[in-house]
Structures are given as C-alpha cells and as structure tokens.
Amino acid sequence: MxxxxxxxxxxxxxxxxxxxxxxxxxxxxxxxxxxxxxxxxxxxxxxxxxxxxxxxxxxxxxxxxxxxxxxxxxxxxxxxxxxxxxxxHAYGSGAGRPRGWIADDLTCWDAGLQDDVPVAPLDELETRGPALKDWIEQVAAYGFGKISGGPVAEGALFRVVDLFGYVRETNYGRLFEVRTEVNPTNLAFTGLGLQAHTDNPYRDPVPTIQVLYCLESSAAGGENMVVDGFAAALRLKDETPDFFDVLANHCARFEYAGEDGVCLTSRRPLIELAPDGELIGVRFNNRSLAAVTDVPFDRMETWYAAYRRLGEIIDDPAMEVTFRLEPGEAFIVDNTRVLHARKAYSGTGTRWLQGCYADKDGLRSLRDAMRRQSQEAAE
CATH class of the missing domain: 3.30.2020.30 (NE0471 N-terminal domain-like)
Known part of the structure; x- marks a missing residue:
C-alpha cells in the first residue's frame, strides 16, 4: 500500500x-x-x-x-x-453511469423468479437468527417476499412488521381489511382483477412497505401477483429511451378524496430518479391518477404513449410472479418499487386479507445492522 x-x-x-x-x-x-x-x-x-x-x-x-x-x-x-x-468509502467513480442505474445490492426480476420467491416461516424469522438475515437480504434485493406458517388470527400481520420496524398508521387505521364475498346466488359472476399498482401514490411520502396477511381464502382464483417496477421501467428505457425520459422528466399528479375530511394529493413522476440518475421509485396507479398538468403541450401525447406502453409492459405475463396466499401466509412489498395485483376470482367462497403499512428504513436498518454484525464476527 x-x-x-x-x-x-x-x-x-x-x-x-x-x-x-x-x-x-x-x-x-x-x-x-x-x-x-x-x-x-x-x-x-x-x-x-x-x-x-x-x-x-x-x-x-x-x-x-x-x-x-x-x-x-x-x-x-x-x-x-x-x-x-x-x-x-471511496468516491468519484460513479461518473458516467447511465440514466436509470440501480444500486448494486438490488436485483431486477421477471416471471423467471416464479420458483425462487423469497419465503420463510414466521416462527423461524422470529428467532432473529440466520433465517431472518437471509430473508431480509432477499426482500431488500428483490423488493418483496413471502411469509408462511403464521397464525390465522386477526392482527397477526403486526408480527411481520415487528420483525423489522413499526406500523405506519394512516387514515385507513393501523390496519385495513381486504374482504370479498363472491355472490353464491350468481355462479356466473366473475370478480374483477386489479391491475398491478403501487399503493397510495397520492401520499407524500408514500408508505414504503406494505404487508398483506391472509385469514380466509376459499374463493376460486384471486391469486396475488407482483411485478418489478424497476424491471418494467428499464425495459421501457431499452425499448424507447424517449418514453423513459418523458415519464421521468415530468410529474404526474395523484389524488384521493374518498372520505370526509380527507384530500390527499401528490406531485411526482411515474419514474423517479435521483439527481445522479439512479432509479429510486416507481408510482403507478390508474385509479388514483389525477389530471396531469405538468407536461408541456408538445410532450403530452408522448407522455400518454409512454404511460400506455409502461402499462402494457406491467401487464405482460412475462413480467409477473403469481402465488396464492393461504390462511396464515403473508407477503411484503417495497411499495416504491414492486407493484402488486389480484387476479380475478369467481364461484363461491370468501377472501379475507388484512393489510398495513410500514417503512423500509427499518427493514434496511436491520439488514445493515446484521451485515455489520456478521462482518465484525468474521474479523
């Protein structure tokens, strides 16, 4: 040296x-x-x-x-x-990185991840040993993960959040219900699926972690689906760089005013970049998109063409990983990156999930603390 x-x-x-x-x-x-x-x-x-x-x-x-x-x-x-x-901690080597670069510890994915979804039993994670370290690393890298073997009990989702952080309470409460009953008198009825989306884009900041926990699942269909928003954005960039740029360069607007005393709004691009070009967030939710007014007149048609194409990429089955949650199972998503959806369901039965929000700074803090602990032990 x-x-x-x-x-x-x-x-x-x-x-x-x-x-x-x-x-x-x-x-x-x-x-x-x-x-x-x-x-x-x-x-x-x-x-x-x-x-x-x-x-x-x-x-x-x-x-x-x-x-x-x-x-x-x-x-x-x-x-x-x-x-x-x-x-x-050396600096200065990042110059020249392409616009839309992602951090080295993130892994983009598509449907090829189907058989390798990060999953671990809740009781093993709660021992706070190697299983938790491995699962946290995978959730941080892929932006989502599953939990199995939990109790079928209301509020059990809080045990998932307790692994790494704290519940972020919103106007929906500490938790919210996702409950559906398929009409048993109309067997021809088919429940509508939901397009893959990020939650609460009208908040600033958005909840960065979402947990969904299954309590009942007797209806046919209704599988959960996740899509890597970073992979979708980078695919758009590879196909049509101008489409990527127009969605990153101009803000969209999102709004929710569905209850008395609540009017939540935000102004953020669909594809969010840091000043040095790092891809740091995706917001995509057609139900909450308000009138877009921050795009110049001569770029609006391009913006809509890019928005349409991003939606087509997100809808492409080659991008999605699907799984069915059974009672006592849960999944967690990085809501700044991974879009989630529900497939259509039909027939008789019920589907009951409970959801809540948390913040990924807690998850990343636990990951980094466990990394440091392992490094110190090795030394």
Whole structure:
C-alpha cells in the first residue's frame, strides 16, 4: 500500500494493489473517526463543519500496520484511518453511469423468479437468527417476499412488521381489511382483477412497505401477483429511451378524496430518479391518477404513449410472479418499487386479507445492522 500527498496538501492518493483512490483533505478531516470528532458509542459527529478550518490541508502521511496516519494543518492533528474503510468509502467513480442505474445490492426480476420467491416461516424469522438475515437480504434485493406458517388470527400481520420496524398508521387505521364475498346466488359472476399498482401514490411520502396477511381464502382464483417496477421501467428505457425520459422528466399528479375530511394529493413522476440518475421509485396507479398538468403541450401525447406502453409492459405475463396466499401466509412489498395485483376470482367462497403499512428504513436498518454484525464476527 502506498500513500502520497498531492495538490499542495489538498489531496491524499492511496494505492492498494491495482486500486487507486483520491481523497480531499477536507473530506478526510470531516470523516475522521477519532473520539474528538465522533462519539464512540453511535458514531455521530461531535463537531460541525464550521469547527474545521476552511484551509485544511495534509502536511504528512504515513502507513504502518495500524493503518494510514494523516496529519492535518493548521490544527496539527493526527488521524488514523483504516485502509479498508477508505476503500469502501471511496468516491468519484460513479461518473458516467447511465440514466436509470440501480444500486448494486438490488436485483431486477421477471416471471423467471416464479420458483425462487423469497419465503420463510414466521416462527423461524422470529428467532432473529440466520433465517431472518437471509430473508431480509432477499426482500431488500428483490423488493418483496413471502411469509408462511403464521397464525390465522386477526392482527397477526403486526408480527411481520415487528420483525423489522413499526406500523405506519394512516387514515385507513393501523390496519385495513381486504374482504370479498363472491355472490353464491350468481355462479356466473366473475370478480374483477386489479391491475398491478403501487399503493397510495397520492401520499407524500408514500408508505414504503406494505404487508398483506391472509385469514380466509376459499374463493376460486384471486391469486396475488407482483411485478418489478424497476424491471418494467428499464425495459421501457431499452425499448424507447424517449418514453423513459418523458415519464421521468415530468410529474404526474395523484389524488384521493374518498372520505370526509380527507384530500390527499401528490406531485411526482411515474419514474423517479435521483439527481445522479439512479432509479429510486416507481408510482403507478390508474385509479388514483389525477389530471396531469405538468407536461408541456408538445410532450403530452408522448407522455400518454409512454404511460400506455409502461402499462402494457406491467401487464405482460412475462413480467409477473403469481402465488396464492393461504390462511396464515403473508407477503411484503417495497411499495416504491414492486407493484402488486389480484387476479380475478369467481364461484363461491370468501377472501379475507388484512393489510398495513410500514417503512423500509427499518427493514434496511436491520439488514445493515446484521451485515455489520456478521462482518465484525468474521474479523
């Protein structure tokens, strides 16, 4: 490993094997891990940027078995950095990534995932051991997962949320009922299916996790279906880049005012990108789409053509994974990415699910904490 000072002390260049990373002096000082800069217990900063001199520079660097020691002026402060930490936090390599890129720890999928749906028994997950770690990793990567072997009891879905976070209460309550009875006197009646959609696009922010838990399922049909919205958006981009761009560049509007005292609205694009082009969200719900007014006149027909094509991709059976929930089973979806639907049902019987919302920061927090725990154990 080699470390040298460049640009009159404003840059540290670190070479390890075939990898070379460059770090600005101000970045290194701001990210010092010493006890004067960071609280030992939780890692939070103890100082503000105003406490660091604006003319901070590096005057000396040395490498030994402990790591990389950097001396900062004008403070005259020595800080020890772990080379592995520096490599993991190197920056500047993301330039040139294509618009619509996704994070490395996400996996896009289509109907080919049908036989590999992430699933685990609830009682095993509640031991908070390896089964939970594996399931959480898969749910984070694919954006959805199933749970089996739960009790057939009202409110049991809260045990699913307890695995990783907290219920997000809305105007629908802590939970909502999805109950259907097929008319037994009219055997010709066929229940309508629902197009794959994301829930509550009219909220800002949207609930980022949805849980649906089955309590009764005696009606024929009514299978659940999920579609990877990221895979659908990227397929649209591959087919017609202009369609992808028009849906990402202009906001749609969503609205729900179906009860007294409630008028929920949001203004967000159907395909949401971060400033650096990362694909971070999809909102798709024809029932809640309000009049779109944020698209320029000369782009509106293109916007509608793109909206139509995205819907056709979402409806393509090659994109969907289907499964039937039996009593005591549940599934969880990342509501910023994965669309869900219900197939049509018919005949006699009942279908009763309970649903609730949560937030994926809890799920990601648990995943990252378990990753860190495994890493520390390995070291």
């Amino acid at each position: 080699d470390a040298r000072i460049d640009d009159d002390g404003r840059v540290l260049t670190l070479t390890t094997g075939d990898a070379t990373h460059r770090f600005h002096a101000i970045w290194l000082r701001d990210n010092a891990q010493d006890d004067e800069t960071r609280a030992p217990g939780n890692g939070q900063r103890l100082i503000s940027l105003r406490d660091i001199p604006a003319d901070t520079r590096i005057t000396d660097v040395s490498v030994d078995g402990r790591g990389v020691t950097v001396t900062f002026a004008p403070e005259g402060k020595d800080v020890l950095f772990d080379p592995g930490w520096l490599s993991r």
